[in-house]
Amino acid sequence: MAIEATTQPVHGHRSLQHHFENMEQQREAGTLGMWIFLVTEIMFFGGMFLAYALYRSLYPAAFASASNHLDITLGAVNTGVLILSSFTMAMAVYFTQVGKQRPQVLCLVLTLFLGLAFLGIKAVEYHDKYEDHLIPGRLIPGNPFNPAVQEEGQPIDHHKLHLLPGATLEKVEMFYWIYFAMTGMHALHMVIGAGLLTFLIIFSLKGRFDPEYHSPVEVVGLYWHFVDIVWIFLFPLLYLLGRHFEHG
């Protein structure tokens, strides 16, 4: 038979699973698995990006009007918060790889904190939209989509929707559905990410990671950066798209 023993696997590391030959193989599999999972995530969000692209090109005025009503300041602050959290996440991976436990825990906690800050700011934004009756359809029963519209010549009221020529409320509502679908799905991913970070913090406090075994931190890091990147796309597409309509 051609079945012979290979070089005996270097046993030893307590985190090596039985079906892998060595830590290197195990780490490679974990990272590749996460990359592939992220590919599926891209396709998942892709369906919504397609709907967005289609309707934005069909109804530019309505989408611009609706977009103008989003809170750019909060959106921009949130973008900064997320980018910063990606930085702390990357540092957490680095400190794990070089085996420095204390800064590693610190960076993970910072990342978690920034993630929660993002979600908090997002909640404030959602609440503003709720106050202005901008929640589409029957998503919240008893609070139908019914925004006040800014009339010509009236004093500017930021709680009122300013409809550009050619925009209809029906399509504005559609924009808000796409907005809530996309940012809601993104927020759900943030919540999951926060859960994963909590696990990482517990495990790293217990000293489970070391330079030989750091792939969980690395893999969650990949996930976190991905969720961050989705937002980097969402922010300009949703918040900034109407600007040139009004000022240009």
Add this chain to the structure above:
Amino acid sequence: MRPIESFEVPAPPRVNYINAQYGLKSWLLTKDHKRIALLYLGSITFFFFIGGLYALMIRLELLTPQGDLLQSTTYNKVFTQHGIIMIFFFLIPSIPATLGNFLIPMMIGAKDLAFPRINLLSWYIYLLGGVITIYALLAGGVDTGWTFYTPFSTTFSNSYVVATGLGIFINGFSSILTGLNFIVTIHTMRAPGMTWFRMPLFLWSHYATSLIMILGTPVVAITILLLAFERVARVGIFDPALGGDPVLFQHLFWFYSHPAVYIMVLPSMGVISELIANFSRKNIFGYSFVAFSSLAIAVFGFLVWGHHLFVTSQSVYAGMIFSFLSFAVAIPSAIKVFNWTATLYRSSISYDTPMLYALGFIGLFTVGGMTGLFLASLATDVHLSDTYFVVAHFHYIMVGGALMGYLGGLHYWWPKIAGRMYPEGWGRFSALIIFVGFNLTFLPQFIAGYLGMPRRYHAYPPEFQVFNVLSTAGASILGFGMLIPAIYFVWSMRYGKHAESNPWHLPGLEWRTQSPPPTENFEVTPIVTWEAYEFAPREETEVVGKFRPELERI
């Protein structure tokens, strides 16, 4: 292939993956890919049976032109549920989750898939999706067709669309996780010496299938999710009454669902490549063409979905491009058929049950693929769309192709899976019955459809009755034929002859370990030094009698 001599003395019962542990818990919490494959095998068989019952009801109703057995609303539910169960809960997981799960680690010389826990998780997700779907069926059923077209599904249907959709949505993740696991396993877990081009073609086709699973399934998942929100919360992007566009739904749905037809047939093609090469005892003709045609199908399969939208508002220019691309995607399929045929040419074929299924596959798949070209031509599709011609077309591929491959593979690897032989005589007999029954069921539907009989109605003009009577008769034969393997597989688990480790005398890695294999598949990690279908040179085989184990590169 009957062995010329038996080289192996029946071994005393050894520890294998089945008797390694006992008790329900050892099965429900197993991380062994082989046991998970068996869990899947049991559950998809269950769903296949339910789907079969619906098929029976459809065929009985269509025996007569009037709607006497079922009312139109019931009939709508019956064909919808038939489609949903058969596609999402049987055909899509069928080969990958059972044979693929069982064989992929063994074929590359690994101890398990890369993520055993995720593998088990995928089975539980499948079950959860299945339970929710069955709940929907029992609560009142769903009548939208398996395609869930809007705005009927979002606004007008009074059936359990959301619950069914949720079941399919959840089930989708099981298929994503399976695909992910396969890709990572094939990339990172190959034994020393198992290069990409030494891999059995079964692995190439599963790799291609997995690509489709991870790229396509998320799209249908988000589509169904949006549909459910639209129905429940009246937030619209599909329903024109809410400002949306129903054709967008069709684009998103078919962006997954055309590639999904390849999820169903590609693994089957992988099985057929194994069977053809091994039962004609010859290296496959044009290995790299067959391997790359799988990848080509996976890639091109994503570019043809518009052929399901020829009779919607899709622009004619888009239609022309999709028509052209649909013809293009037939090329890699044709490459496979030609290569299989060339492999058969002047080889020493043995007509065991698996090979009968393989030969059946080649013929039936060719018919299915060729009629696909009728549908992919713009002008003819206007006439044929939504007729029984379409029904016959996709059954030739999904039953005549995918299911035949599944049955062939199940017979072929049964000795390895169960450690027992199935009864060869009954095997051949039922393969023949199934072939005859299948053709009698679906050939008449081509004619009925060509003459204009529309699909998805419970009643039809009397002039179509003769085709429907033939079809129902065929379906009865087909159903009877299917029962035979169902019985003897179960029977053989207890009473079948003990299988040797290599009953067909083949070079593949999965045959180089005991039957059934031990939990870790191989005692020691194998080192691969041979090509995929490396048989003894022709002249020598003829002298010595087809196969000499000592040529097996000891």
